[in-house]
Amino acid sequence: MNFPPIPVAVQTTCPYCGVGCGVRATLLGDGGVAIAGDASHAANLGRLCVKGAALGETLGLDGRLLHPKVRTQTGLRQVSWDEALAKVAGTWRAIIAEHGPDAVALYVSGQMLTEDYYVANKLMKGYIGSANIDTNSRLCMSSAVAGHQRAFGEDLVPGCYEDLDLADMVVLVGSNTAWCHPILFQRMLKAKAARPQMRLVVIDPRRTATCELADLHLPVKPGTDVWLFNGLLCYLAQHGAVDESFILAHTNGLDEALATAELDCADPFAVAQICRVDPVALLDFYQMFAATGKVVTAFSQGVNQSSAGTDKVNSIINCHLSTGRIGQPGMGPFSLTGQPNAMGGREVGAMATMLAAHMDLDNPVHRETVQTFWDSPHIAKQAGLKAVDLFQAIEQGRVKAVWIIATNPVVSMPDASQVQRALEKCELVVVSDITENTDTNAFAHVLLPALGWGEKEGTVTNSERCISRQRAFLPVPGEARPDWKILCQVAQRMGFSGFDFGGVHEVFDEHARLSAYRNGPAGAAGNTPRVFNLAGLADLSQHQFEHMEALPWPLLRQPSGQIQGSVRLFGDRRFAHADGRARLIATPPRAPLHLPDQTYPLVLNTGRVRDQWHTMTRTGKSAKLADHVAEPFVDIHPQDALLYGVQAGQLARVSTPWGALVARVQHGGGIARGSIFVPIHWSNQSASDARVGTLVNPVVDPVSGEPEFKHTRARVEQFGVAWHAFILSRRELALGGVTHWTRIQGRAFARYELAGRTPIAGFNAWARQLLELEDGQADWLEYEDGSAGVYRAVHLVDERIEQCVFVSPRPDLPARAWLAGLFGMAQLAPAARVGLLLGRPIEKGADGGATVCSCFGVGMTTICEAIRSQGMQSVAEVTACLKAGGNCGSCVPEIKKLLLETGAAQAA
Numbered sequence: 001m002n003f004p005p006i007p008v009a010v011q012t013t014c015p016y017c018g019v020g021c022g023v024r025a026t027l028l029g030d031g032g033v034a035i036a037g038d039a040s041h042a043a044n045l046g047r048l049c050v051k052g053a054a055l056g057e058t059l060g061l062d063g064r065l066l067h068p069k070v071r072t073q074t075g076l077r078q079v080s081w082d083e084a085l086a087k088v089a090g091t092w093r094a095i096i097a098e099h100g101p102d103a104v105a106l107y108v109s110g111q112m113l114t115e116d117y118y119v120a121n122k123l124m125k126g127y128i129g130s131a132n133i134d135t136n137s138r139l140c141m142s143s144a145v146a147g148h149q150r151a152f153g154e155d156l157v158p159g160c161y162e163d164l165d166l167a168d169m170v171v172l173v174g175s176n177t178a179w180c181h182p183i184l185f186q187r188m189l190k191a192k193a194a195r196p197q198m199r200l201v202v203i204d205p206r207r208t209a210t211c212e213l214a215d216l217h218l219p220v221k222p223g224t225d226v227w228l229f230n231g232l233l234c235y236l237a238q239h240g241a242v243d244e245s246f247i248l249a250h251t252n253g254l255d256e257a258l259a260t261a262e263l264d265c266a267d268p269f270a271v272a273q274i275c276r277v278d279p280v281a282l283l284d285f286y287q288m289f290a291a292t293g294k295v296v297t298a299f300s301q302g303v304n305q306s307s308a309g310t311d312k313v314n315s316i317i318n319c320h321l322s323t324g325r326i327g328q329p330g331m332g333p334f335s336l337t338g339q340p341n342a343m344g345g346r347e348v349g350a351m352a353t354m355l356a357a358h359m360d361l362d363n364p365v366h367r368e369t370v371q372t373f374w375d376s377p378h379i380a381k382q383a384g385l386k387a388v389d390l391f392q393a394i395e396q397g398r399v400k401a402v403w404i405i406a407t408n409p410v411v412s413m414p415d416a417s418q419v420q421r422a423l424e425k426c427e428l429v430v431v432s433d434i435t436e437n438t439d440t441n442a443f444a445h446v447l448l449p450a451l452g453w454g455e456k457e458g459t460v461t462n463s464e465r466c467i468s469r470q471r472a473f474l475p476v477p478g479e480a481r482p483d484w485k486i487l488c489q490v491a492q493r494m495g496f497s498g499f500d501f502g503g504v505h506e507v508f509d510e511h512a513r514l515s516a517y518r519n520g521p522a523g524a525a526g527n528t529p530r531v532f533n534l535a536g537l538a539d540l541s542q543h544q545f546e547h548m549e550a551l552p553w554p555l556l557r558q559p560s561g562q563i564q565g566s567v568r569l570f571g572d573r574r575f576a577h578a579d580g581r582a583r584l585i586a587t588p589p590r591a592p593l594h595l596p597d598q599t600y601p602l603v604l605n606t607g608r609v610r611d612q613w614h615t616m617t618r619t620g621k622s623a624k625l626a627d628h629v630a631e632p633f634v635d636i637h638p639q640d641a642l643l644y645g646v647q648a649g650q651l652a653r654v655s656t657p658w659g660a661l662v663a664r665v666q667h668g669g670g671i672a673r674g675s676i677f678v679p680i681h682w683s684n685q686s687a688s689d690a691r692v693g694t695l696v697n698p699v700v701d702p703v704s705g706e707p708e709f710k711h712t713r714a715r716v717e718q719f720g721v722a723w724h725a726f727i728l729s730r731r732e733l734a735l736g737g738v739t740h741w742t743r744i745q746g747r748a749f750a751r752y753e754l755a756g757r758t759p760i761a762g763f764n765a766w767a768r769q770l771l772e773l774e775d776g777q778a779d780w781l782e783y784e785d786g787s788a789g790v791y792r793a794v795h796l797v798d799e800r801i802e803q804c805v806f807v808s809p810r811p812d813l814p815a816r817a818w819l820a821g822l823f824g825m826a827q828l829a830p831a832a833r834v835g836l837l838l839g840r841p842i843e844k845g846a847d848g849g850a851t852v853c854s855c856f857g858v859g860m861t862t863i864c865e866a867i868r869s870q871g872m873q874s875v876a877e878v879t880a881c882l883k884a885g886g887n888c889g890s891c892v893p894e895i896k897k898l899l900l901e902t903g904a905a906q907a908a
């Protein structure tokens, strides 16, 4: 008898955030994929957040780019790989021959695997001979990189996740950890539950979900972190908290850093005023920091994405160096990385300002070392164009061809309309992506289909320097190829010889060997010592590569042959500057360049929501993930809303000197007066006009070139419309003629939120045209109150709901959740049919409200009613009763907030 094969779980790594959780993926008999956390992976010990847990829902081939395509006058034409590769290689060769190597550029991504990244960098810097390769990590990690290089002499993250468990105090600066690094946040909460004396401090202008469990929240005025940390440095010096012997033996620069800080920040009351925080709270923080040995200061985009980003990073590191709190368990500055392979890109040096393997472009010995190892015809001699400069050079015609890989710059760059103009002008735009329709692909002359997560093989490095394998468990879709292979095939067609890798393990091997090449003690012939070293992973066989365990670098091989990773750096108090000493950097505070004024009185802050990933090309496919935040919004303080004449639930126009968008007004995001927050996730594919990148100023940090995504002057005004509507439809709709729309993925249907400025003349004809219905088709229920401007219609086929549309002059439409649930029914129950045109169930309590817990699909109404009726006091009680919060824990801060609010409402 033949038994079907037992599905085997493949150990791989989550493709989303830099926590780098281990995943066990099992391909099921029906083609589905079961996803579970990998209990053996040090990053997550078996847990996954909502996004990771929903991976199985995002792997379908709908919307995938499956074949190479070339643009012709009539549109995109499917071509053979040969034709596509020849076009790219031929055009690049011709442009380089005529205009030199700097006339072409690669714009790549922290979502590539290390092997892809390695090959891209080698091609550009060693063979084409230009450093015009930059990455979306410029938008993300470059300030942290520059800060590390200045302080430590190399881009090194000192600590590890275990430090978050061991710390007595964790300071989170500009990091919404609860939503953006959820598994790390869960770790901190667990540590705090075990040791309640542990203190959690959040420094963020918004009262985010991360603050719900904090002991102290400092709602700093946007852009003032350097004042705050300079003030801390002064306080530490004033109160004898400086570790004099550490400073003397292992650092330089304290005197200059302190003298600079003292100019503006010696008085904590003055600092509190500048940072607009309560002076008592600020002193509380300073005292706690001074008194606590084991402090971790973890930081993310509220720090990096600033015109003072690098100084913010160094002002934080200064406080750790001055107290010697680095390199030991439970302490240190900790840059939380964004993308799954933000670190890998830095290791291979795939930024315009780096060389490879932590060597420097402006160091002739390093250049010679890399060129000799590569045996390459060229080596780039100076820095190439950083992302913002690159797209400006493209618009000016200085760069004539760009190849964009695994990033969507028409959405994610600042001043995104400029990026659009640049691509329109560019002679050859090549895009490698897994998705067919993106805002960037719309400008591509050549589209190259890449393998995606679950299909490709290679490695990624997470925030704690841990290198993990991504492994394939899905078949190759269409004609897609791995990114590294596509790059090699173009390189070969350009006539270059260093790209004949026999497999991805050979690329990794070359990368590991380069990291170890001439990497010995200084002084010995030709050596250029670097801490980044993968000597222990050099010369792995294919089999060993396939079974590689997740380990943190530097990775050396013991005499016994065992591979030894390094959990922490600087335990020996030696830093990577030539003299072995760390540097404190003077960080004179400065305000953002474009401050609010009369025309644009607010500060626009941009960032992420819990359940979406960037431009939504993957998470946007999951109905479960769409439940949490469905629509683009602008979060504004209620008093500012009154002042600027906008109302919660209504639409508003947000504009800056660079662009404008339309989003729904909401409160409750913990925003202070004077600021607004707009999420980054919506593109032209998912909404008519909600691409926030078009609003963001393109000012960058002078050291790192990282854009100021968190601070653009802006204004908000009412966006008056004549009607609001929503449609739920089993079929995708073209929505011809609708000016304002958002598309949201539902379970077996698409949801469209619509609005219009011109009144609808005849509802019936309008609805039928939008729903693409032919005359006389279908069981059509409708209700119209013409004088009130209210219209509702439902289209049934064989007692199954196909589509529905609800229109009102106000945004007071019925909640979508109950109607959405009807799409899961093969036949409507009679009771459901009765409620159809009401848009809500006849029986009470059947509508759970907006989703709070995505894992178990538990809504706000359900949770609040349970809290009220059963007098619940804790998250644990809510979880025990409703399951909510019991899986990934991402919604625990929100449940806690509901407990507080409901409890307070009842007490009042």
Ligand SMILES: Nc1nc2c(c(=O)[nH]1)N[C@H]1C(S)=C(S)[C@@H](COP(=O)(O)OP(=O)(O)OC[C@H]3O[C@@H](n4cnc5c(=O)[nH]c(N)nc54)[C@H](O)[C@@H]3O)O[C@H]1N2
Binding pocket: 017, 018, 051, 140, 173, 174, 175, 176, 177, 179, 180, 181, 203, 204, 205, 206, 208, 220, 221, 222, 223, 224, 225, 300, 301, 302, 303, 337, 338, 339, 605, 606, 607, 608, 609, 610, 611, 612, 613, 614, 710
């Ligand atoms: N759900 C989800 N998770 C993600 C991602 C995602 O798309 N979705 N993306 C990943 C990536 S690539 C990244 S880079 C990370 C980003 O992770 P985070 O940096 O945590 O996320 P952001 O929402 O960009 O911004 C963080 C916070 O900075 C605050 N901030 C703004 N201005 C200032 C300021 O002047 N000072 C201080 N101290 N704070 C300020 C904002 O209010 C915001 O709450 O998330 C990763 N994880």
Ligand SMILES: Nc1nc2c(c(=O)[nH]1)N[C@H]1C(S)=C(S)[C@@H](COP(=O)(O)OP(=O)(O)OC[C@H]3O[C@@H](n4cnc5c(=O)[nH]c(N)nc54)[C@H](O)[C@@H]3O)O[C@H]1N2
Binding pocket: 109, 111, 112, 136, 137, 139, 140, 141, 301, 305, 338, 339, 405, 406, 407, 408, 409, 411, 412, 413, 414, 432, 433, 434, 435, 438, 450, 451, 452, 453, 456, 483, 606, 607, 608, 613, 614, 615, 616, 617, 618, 680, 692, 693, 696, 709
């Ligand atoms: N306003 C504002 N803008 C921001 C930020 C902000 O906070 N505010 N944050 C910035 C930051 S930190 C980041 S990291 C960026 C992120 O911005 P992007 O990198 O532009 O966003 P993604 O949607 O992740 O784009 C990844 C693209 O790669 C494709 N893709 C996925 N897997 C693969 C693969 O294996 N191979 C290939 N070739 N393609 C693949 C996806 O379909 C998608 O089109 O946004 C930046 N932009």
Ligand code: SF4
Binding pocket: 014, 015, 016, 017, 018, 019, 020, 021, 044, 047, 048, 049, 050, 051, 052, 053, 181, 182, 183, 184
């Ligand atoms: S925290 Fe979530 S998104 Fe980040 S790696 Fe882990 S499962 Fe993936």
Ligand SMILES: [Mo]
Binding pocket: 139, 140, 141, 338, 339
């Ligand atoms: Mo990022």
